[in-house]
Amino acid sequence: xxxxxxxxxxxxxxxxxxxxxxxxxxxxxxxxxxxxxxxxxxxxxxxxxxxxxxxxxxxxxxxxxxxxxxxxxxxxxxxxxxxxxxxxxxxxxxxxxxxxxxxxxxxxxxxxxxxxxxxxxxxxxxxxxxxxxxxxxxxxxxxxxxxxxxxxxxxxxxxxxxxxxxxxxxxxxxxxxxxxxxxxxxxxxxxxxxxxxxxxxxxxxxxxxxxxxxxxxxxxxxxxxxxxxxxxxxxxxxxxxxxxxxxxxxxxxxxxxxxxxxxxx
Numbered sequence: 001x002x003x004x005x006x007x008x009x010x011x012x013x014x015x016x017x018x019x020x021x022x023x024x025x026x027x028x029x030x031x032x033x034x035x036x037x038x039x040x041x042x043x044x045x046x047x048x049x050x051x052x053x054x055x056x057x058x059x060x061x062x063x064x065x066x067x068x069x070x071x072x073x074x075x076x077x078x079x080x081x082x083x084x085x086x087x088x089x090x091x092x093x094x095x096x097x098x099x100x101x102x103x104x105x106x107x108x109x110x111x112x113x114x115x116x117x118x119x120x121x122x123x124x125x126x127x128x129x130x131x132x133x134x135x136x137x138x139x140x141x142x143x144x145x146x147x148x149x150x151x152x153x154x155x156x157x158x159x160x161x162x163x164x165x166x167x168x169x170x171x172x173x174x175x176x177x178x179x180x181x182x183x184x185x186x187x188x189x190x191x192x193x194x195x196x197x198x199x200x201x202x203x204x205x206x207x208x209x210x211x212x213x214x215x216x217x218x219x220x221x222x223x224x225x226x227x228x229x230x231x232x233x234x235x236x237x238x239x240x241x242x243x244x245x246x247x248x249x250x251x252x253x254x255x256x257x258x259x260x261x262x263x264x265x
Contacts, residue, residue, distance in 0.1 A: 031094045032141035033222075034069070034149065047116050049079040049159070052108035056091050059102040059134075066104070069093040076110055097143040103135045111170055113159065123159065123170040139179045145251055146222040148182040181251030183222035188230075188256035190216050195261060196235040201228050201246075225250040234261055 054074050057066040072091040111123040141147060157173040190197045193216025201209045203226045211218050225248055232242040239261040246256055 030097050030143045032097050032143060033146040034091065034093050034095055034141075045116060046080065046113050046159070047118070048081075048114035050076050050110070050112050050114070051079060052076045052110040053090065053105060054108045055106035057104050057106060058095065058100060059104075060096075060098055061101040069095065076108075095141070097141045099140050100137050103137050103149075113168060121166075121168050123168050124162075125170050135174055135176060137176060137179060142181070142251065144185055144221065144253070145181045146183060147179065149176070149179045181222075183224050184248040184250055185253040186220040186223065186228075186230075186246060186248060186256060187253060188218055189258045190218065190232065191258055191260050192216070195239060197261070198233045198235070200231045200233070202231060203228055223248055230256070232259060232261070238264055240264055 053076075056069045056072050058069060059066050069091050071093050073089060077088060107125075111125075113121045113123060115121060137149070139147075158171055160169045160171050161167075162169050186201070188199075190199075190213050193213070195213075197213045197218075199211055199213070199218055199220075200207050201220055201223060203224070208228070209220050209223050211220055228246045228248055230244045230246050232244070234241070240263070242259055242261065244256065244259060246254060248254055
């Protein structure tokens with residue numbers, strides 16, 4: 001198998017979406033979380049476009065040092081099933097914080113087209129691109145934040161017929177549409193810390209996320225930006241419930257003043 005088959009090749013309309021409005025981000029203070037999703041736009045002349053994704057690699061600035069992302073989902077994907085807003089998760093990785101320089105995909109050998117007439121055409125990669133097509137990112141990653149990266153893959157321009165040979169070349173055309181944090185972080189403390197307390201984060205009338213205290217401390221990771229109402233429910237019915245207004249800003253950490261639970265009369 002060719003290990004470096006053109007890499008970022010078919011991140012077709014590659015909506016690398018790192019989204020988790022209500023999901024937990026388990027990265028530490030010096031780590032960020034990156035999710036990669038794959039999507040595409042249809043091509044009327046092609047029925048199926050199958051790409052064999054083996055690896056996803058990142059680079060922090062040293063062109064000779066590429067690192068494979070952990071927790072990727074290698075496999076062969078039909079890009080044309082990923083249309084009309086559909087996507088598929090390629091990676092959900094925790095990586096070191098810092099300035100992410102470049103990203104690339106590594107493909108295997110099993111890349112092919114199913115044409116409108118049902119025939120199968122293998123995709124070959126020009127030798128100049130077998131070492132990988134690099135995508136420039138150059139973005140700072142902050143620890144504890146989940147990021148959403150969107151890459152746009154132009155399938156029509158990336159699949160080229162090789163003259164009159166009847167063969168097709170895979171020459172990926174890809175661009176970064178956006179790379180932004182997908183939410184904010186909230187940290188707080190409830191006293192007395194001996195009372196376990198459940199906290200609900202409401203945006204309007206919708207409950208976006210919930211958590212509970214651990215020795216008084218609590219944290220929400222990666223919740224959407226907005227003005228929230230936090231509702232506190234102590235486990236002991238001798239204490240009153242409480243409510244606080246909490247603003248959440250994209251990509252930032254909000255520290256809430258300590259909430260002191262009050263005893264019921």
